[in-house]
Amino acid sequence: MDRRKIWNAAVRFALYAAAFLTGALLAGLIGYILWQGLPHLTWELLSTQTSYIRDTIGILPNILNTLYIILTAMAIVLPLGVGAAIYLTEYAQKKRLASIIEFAAETLTGIPSIIFGLVGMLIFVQLMGLGAGILAGGLTLVVMILPTVLRTTQESLKIVPQSYREGALALGAGKWRMIRTVVLPNAVDGIVIGCILAVGRITGESAALLFTAGFGLKLNGFVKAMRTSSATLTVALYVYASEQGKIDVAFAIALILMALTLAINIAASVAGKKLKR
Amino acid sequence: MESILEIKDLNLWYGENQALRDVTVELPQHEITALIGPSGCGKSTFLKTLNRMQDLVPGVRLQGQVFYRGQNIYDPGVDVTWLRKRIGMVFQKANPFPMSIYDNIAYGPRTHGIRSRARLDEIVERSLRDAAIWEEVKDRLKASALGLSGGQQQRLCIARALAVEPDVLLMDESTSALDPISTGKIEDLAVQLKERYTVVMVTHNMQQAARISDNCAFFLLGELVEWGKTEVLFSKPSDKRTEDYITGRFG
Numbered sequence: 353m354d355r356r357k358i359w360n361a362a363v364r365f366a367l368y369a370a371a372f373l374t375g376a377l378l379a380g381l382i383g384y385i386l387w388q389g390l391p392h393l394t395w396e397l398l399s400t401q402t403s404y405i406r407d408t409i410g411i412l413p414n415i416l417n418t419l420y421i422i423l424t425a426m427a428i429v430l431p432l433g434v435g436a437a438i439y440l441t442e443y444a445q446k447k448r449l450a451s452i453i454e455f456a457a458e459t460l461t462g463i464p465s466i467i468f469g470l471v472g473m474l475i476f477v478q479l480m481g482l483g484a485g486i487l488a489g490g491l492t493l494v495v496m497i498l499p500t501v502l503r504t505t506q507e508s509l510k511i512v513p514q515s516y517r518e519g520a521l522a523l524g525a526g527k528w529r530m531i532r533t534v535v536l537p538n539a540v541d542g543i544v545i546g547c548i549l550a551v552g553r554i555t556g557e558s559a560a561l562l563f564t565a566g567f568g569l570k571l572n573g574f575v576k577a578m579r580t581s582s583a584t585l586t587v588a589l590y591v592y593a594s595e596q597g598k599i600d601v602a603f604a605i606a607l608i609l610m611a612l613t614l615a616i617n618i619a620a621s622v623a624g625k626k627l628k629r
Numbered sequence: 630m631e632s633i634l635e636i637k638d639l640n641l642w643y644g645e646n647q648a649l650r651d652v653t654v655e656l657p658q659h660e661i662t663a664l665i666g667p668s669g670c671g672k673s674t675f676l677k678t679l680n681r682m683q684d685l686v687p688g689v690r691l692q693g694q695v696f697y698r699g700q701n702i703y704d705p706g707v708d709v710t711w712l713r714k715r716i717g718m719v720f721q722k723a724n725p726f727p728m729s730i731y732d733n734i735a736y737g738p739r740t741h742g743i744r745s746r747a748r749l750d751e752i753v754e755r756s757l758r759d760a761a762i763w764e765e766v767k768d769r770l771k772a773s774a775l776g777l778s779g780g781q782q783q784r785l786c787i788a789r790a791l792a793v794e795p796d797v798l799l800m801d802e803s804t805s806a807l808d809p810i811s812t813g814k815i816e817d818l819a820v821q822l823k824e825r826y827t828v829v830m831v832t833h834n835m836q837q838a839a840r841i842s843d844n845c846a847f848f849l850l851g852e853l854v855e856w857g858k859t860e861v862l863f864s865k866p867s868d869k870r871t872e873d874y875i876t877g878r879f880g
Contacts, residue, residue, distance in 0.1 A: 515720065516724065521682065522682060
């Protein structure tokens, strides 16, 4: 065999090994979480709240808190982010202002989430006096994911062909009618995917919520939870694992989070295909 | 013949570049006027000033007057929506919306407030018939317009423009992306349409201009060199540059 063939085979093997190792790592991680978490994932855990008197653990409050915070954050970030994106791409005359905002948004997406947590604590929890709870946590997440929603919406608006806009305007449509009937329907798939991914980030976020949503493990209604310390699933995972040493519960939560992330990603790709027609 | 559009001393700049220089011309009603000239001569720019689509270009500056039936369309009080309803436009590349054939045609009428189903049905059929495409699409009005061939899409766009009952139809090289058969259909269509509408078309194709236009305007470097009856302009051009262009000495 000549050297070139040996070299080829060696490179081929090295690449194969890299791919295999990557796959094995992921599969191993998922397998390990399943193995550790599945035995502890009981109906009681999912449907009750933690009781120190009876010495039982339940994560229903945390599941609900996660839902509450998704609802709160999305209800604010969706109109804000999509509205801002429409303004910047369709209306803004000053292209410099638009590009400064885009640059700022780009920068914000790269900031570690713990910093959002810190700022959220100072501004929402203390300065505005909201106290730790779903509201302060939700607002912190709004600041954190707003750039993502803004940018994905802008990108989907920008790929709508200019000829659609011209066609609508040439028929005498006003600007808003053009946007509503021709631009938005053709950008909605990107916007929806952006939102689903934002929900994914909220579900998985912990650092930004530690100081802002709090560690509370008690079951609360939606309104009460707004201003009451309420741990989401990820924060609860942290509390059970590091403060109470309940690794089994932490793994059960990890399993739920993994399943949720999977569901969200599947939803994003299905929505993308459905809306694309 | 009465003029429907009168353009007086029209100058237009893109930033520092002057794209139109002192253009003064009258466009007669119920006739086809062809705008000819080499690429970059300003003929498309001129066309787009007639329904103020040029307003959309960033950094554009305009001086002069464009009178549509006596009304200067650049007066501050003019409603652009009204203007574009009166002066419709068909683009170089067919641009049907990604909706059904029916909804494409109904888009304009709906924009201008027509909601009645029966009225819309009537407008859709009439417009598609006027654009000579009704027979080809009548059985699939609910199908997506994007499934049509290029030539059909362009006739759909003409039908869409006709649906708002315009007075003038602007065509911006509307056949340049089409095969000869589709081009022929659209040329025939333009000739029929001038009975009821006034047609202003930009074309790169000298034969097309000679074949179907009644009037011709020759642009060069932003200047309107010569305009008048097509047969006169093609047989006895008064300017040397016009003669050179139509005989193919440059272009």
